[in-house]
Amino acid sequence: xxxxxxxxxxxxxxxxxxxxxxxxxxxxxxxxxxxxxxxxxxxxxxxxxxxxxxxxxxxxxxxxxxxxxxxxxxxxxxxxxxxxxxxxxxxxxxxxxxxxxxxxxxxxxxxxxxxxxxxxxxxxxxxxxxxxxxxxxxxxxxxxxxxx
Numbered sequence: 001x002x003x004x005x006x007x008x009x010x011x012x013x014x015x016x017x018x019x020x021x022x023x024x025x026x027x028x029x030x031x032x033x034x035x036x037x038x039x040x041x042x043x044x045x046x047x048x049x050x051x052x053x054x055x056x057x058x059x060x061x062x063x064x065x066x067x068x069x070x071x072x073x074x075x076x077x078x079x080x081x082x083x084x085x086x087x088x089x090x091x092x093x094x095x096x097x098x099x100x101x102x103x104x105x106x107x108x109x110x111x112x113x114x115x116x117x118x119x120x121x122x123x124x125x126x127x128x129x130x131x132x133x134x135x136x137x138x139x140x141x142x143x144x145x146x147x148x
Contacts, residue, residue: 027130
């Protein structure tokens with residue numbers, strides 16, 4: 001579902017899913033913001049929804065993980081294997097690498113597939129992707145790994 005030009009919702013309520021994931025065009029590349037499951041594996045649904053909007057997941061350069069919970073980050077390892085670079089803060093990187101209770105797989109009776117983070121960002125750090133600067137802000141609360 002296109003929200004505005006260059007911003008598409010590729011996982012979420014319009015697709016019968018609880019979890020949310022976006023793909024945003026930044027300059028000459030695409031960035032995914034969160035991608036995860038709850039009950040059923042949905043990475044194939046995300047790929048199909050991207051295609052519906054003319055986006056080839058092979059063109060996605062990064063996935064920005066807002067926090068390490070299963071419904072936001074469980075596709076990270078699979079996307080990483082496709083060449084997508086994973087970005088998270090230190091707490092998120094540690095949780096994704098261990099796949100432990102911070103990923104709350106127990107809440108969905110799922111096993112979180114561990115994932116290596118390619119870029120660890122800190123509070124206030126500027127990240128440049130596709131020629132666009134993004135300020136990363138840590139926002140612990142819902143999870144220690146929350147980044148906006």
